[in-house]
Amino acid sequence: MTTTRRRLLETMRVAVRRRFSLDASAPLVRTRAYVDGRWVRAPDDFPVLDPGAGTEIARVADCGPEEAKRAVDAAHEAFRQWKDVTAKERSAVLRKWANLMDEHKEDLARIITLESGKPVKESLGEVSYSASFLDWFSEEARRVYGDVVPSPFANRKILLLKQPVGVASIITPWNFPSAMITRKAGAALAAGCAVVVKPAEDTPLSALALAELSHQAGVPAGVFNVVPCSRERTPSVGRVLCTDPLVAKISFTGSTATGKVLLKMAADTVKKVSMELGGHAPFIVFDSADVDEAVRGAMASKFRNSGQTCVCSNRFLVQSSVYDSFLAKLGAAMDRELKVGHGSKPDSTQGPLINGRAAEKVVHQVEDALSRGARLLRGGRRLGGSFVAPTLLADVSVDMLCMREETFGPLVPVVRFETEQEALAIANSSRVGLAGYFYSSDVSQIWRVAEALEVGLVGVNEGLVSTAEASFGGVKESGLGVEGSKYGVDEYLHLKYVCMGGLAG
Numbered sequence: 001m002t003t004t005r006r007r008l009l010e011t012m013r014v015a016v017r018r019r020f021s022l023d024a025s026a027p028l029v030r031t032r033a034y035v036d037g038r039w040v041r042a043p044d045d046f047p048v049l050d051p052g053a054g055t056e057i058a059r060v061a062d063c064g065p066e067e068a069k070r071a072v073d074a075a076h077e078a079f080r081q082w083k084d085v086t087a088k089e090r091s092a093v094l095r096k097w098a099n100l101m102d103e104h105k106e107d108l109a110r111i112i113t114l115e116s117g118k119p120v121k122e123s124l125g126e127v128s129y130s131a132s133f134l135d136w137f138s139e140e141a142r143r144v145y146g147d148v149v150p151s152p153f154a155n156r157k158i159l160l161l162k163q164p165v166g167v168a169s170i171i172t173p174w175n176f177p178s179a180m181i182t183r184k185a186g187a188a189l190a191a192g193c194a195v196v197v198k199p200a201e202d203t204p205l206s207a208l209a210l211a212e213l214s215h216q217a218g219v220p221a222g223v224f225n226v227v228p229c230s231r232e233r234t235p236s237v238g239r240v241l242c243t244d245p246l247v248a249k250i251s252f253t254g255s256t257a258t259g260k261v262l263l264k265m266a267a268d269t270v271k272k273v274s275m276e277l278g279g280h281a282p283f284i285v286f287d288s289a290d291v292d293e294a295v296r297g298a299m300a301s302k303f304r305n306s307g308q309t310c311v312c313s314n315r316f317l318v319q320s321s322v323y324d325s326f327l328a329k330l331g332a333a334m335d336r337e338l339k340v341g342h343g344s345k346p347d348s349t350q351g352p353l354i355n356g357r358a359a360e361k362v363v364h365q366v367e368d369a370l371s372r373g374a375r376l377l378r379g380g381r382r383l384g385g386s387f388v389a390p391t392l393l394a395d396v397s398v399d400m401l402c403m404r405e406e407t408f409g410p411l412v413p414v415v416r417f418e419t420e421q422e423a424l425a426i427a428n429s430s431r432v433g434l435a436g437y438f439y440s441s442d443v444s445q446i447w448r449v450a451e452a453l454e455v456g457l458v459g460v461n462e463g464l465v466s467t468a469e470a471s472f473g474g475v476k477e478s479g480l481g482v483e484g485s486k487y488g489v490d491e492y493l494h495l496k497y498v499c500m501g502g503l504a505g
């Protein structure tokens with residue numbers, strides 16, 4: 001390690017010790033599992049690291065299959081009562097939970113930053129994004145209507161009832177340690193389901209803090225359970241959560257590769273599934289675009305969470321006539337707006353990547369691109385720990401690794417194109433299709449391209465589109481089902497047709 005890198009790491013460690021310790025969030029720091037309304041031990045524990053400093057910040061219960069099974073059983077038992085609690089009461093509990101998150105936003109944000117590395121301003125944003133799902137689904141809980149269908153028979157009535165599916169296993173990633181849980185659990189609890197959450201091994205503390213607040217909000221014992229576990233125990237815990245016959249539903253956010261494994265496990269007992277998997281978002285700038293707006297959108301879309309979101313722009317396609325000005329303006333915006341540093345520092349905008357492997361992946365993609373003729377305009381190297389310099393590459397071609405696989409890091413690879421047809425062909429050449437963005441001021445083109453992009457979310461002249469009110473879900477190998485929006489609750493319901501016959505005509 002170079003002296004500069006060593007100094008950077010040491011500065012970060014000192015910053016953490018001085019201003020930003022986990023103790024300061026003690027009221028919400030929990031390190032045991034949360035099962036059936038109780039904090040329970042596991043035979044072992046595992047370390048949680050601050051990815052910005054490389055230091056251990058806590059040790060958390062390392063649950064195994066026994067704890068997972070106990071949580072499933074507890075959820076199954078609790079479901080019997082929770083499904084019959086009135087929608088109005090379920091709504092009130094979810095609303096209270098959301099309000100408590102707001103009251104504790106500073107503590108929750110500190111925990112997110114410490115375990116995921118996210119800059120604290122973004123962590124605060126995640127807390128309010130996360131609470132917005134509880135708030136939204138507290139409202140949706142009261143709007144789960146069935147149907148009375150006009151019957152073709154005079155002596156029968158046709159009713160379609162919506163009923164909760166039962167126990168849902170919720171398996172969540174580290175990049176949004178709080179919001180990915182509430183986006184699922186909010187919908188599940190609104191529907192009347194009980195859940196078992198398995199948070200990512202890197203970020204269990206946010207999940208456990210949510211459990212504490214769920215308790216304070218009055219979520220009954222067994223309705224919301226959290227079973228953290230280490231990377232080593234993840235397969236055995238995952239197996240229980242995806243194969244136990246008492247589990248009716250699996251909702252997973254993570255990589256496409258893992259999603260496929262879980263889908264196979266779900267098949268044996270025919271569980272309902274929602275899968276929010278990988279993306280490889282195109283970001284297209286057409287020649288009629290407002291280039292300044294496109295640069296603003298690119299900055300927001302690419303550098304959110306240091307490039308570690310499934311909807312981050314991953315492939316930048318820029319039409320010839322605006323190619324040079326886009327590159328110049330984007331480079332200038334990167335110099336002006338991005339500051340790499342520990343997430344606890346108020347002026348940091350780019351925290352570390354989650355671990356060294358993630359940083360290595362970005363550097364590998366950069367090296368591959370340079371070896372095939374790309375031009376390095378900014379960054380291109382690892383800075384120390386898992387920090388990576390925000391990187392801008394020009395003259396990128398579609399055969400390069402960064403155009404073929406998701407980066408999940410602060411890399412902007414820019415490809416030049418000539419025609420709309422060519423841009424769409426590149427954009428749609430991927431096997432995944434989560435988000436896509438484009439900038440244009442041509443109304444006809446806007447309709448054509450919005451309809452033609454093979455993705456589940458489109459940003460037209462907008463780089464940040466996620467919100468609780470809208471649907472979130474991909475096509476192709478990006479997943480199954482949607483979260484958020486009025487449709488999110490349906491993922492936790494089944495339709496029951498009740499035919500009332502023998503009625504007097």
Ligand code: SIN
Nearest residue numbers: 175253309310311466
């Ligand atoms: C994700 O990266 O999976 C979620 C991103 C978002 O909700 O905007």
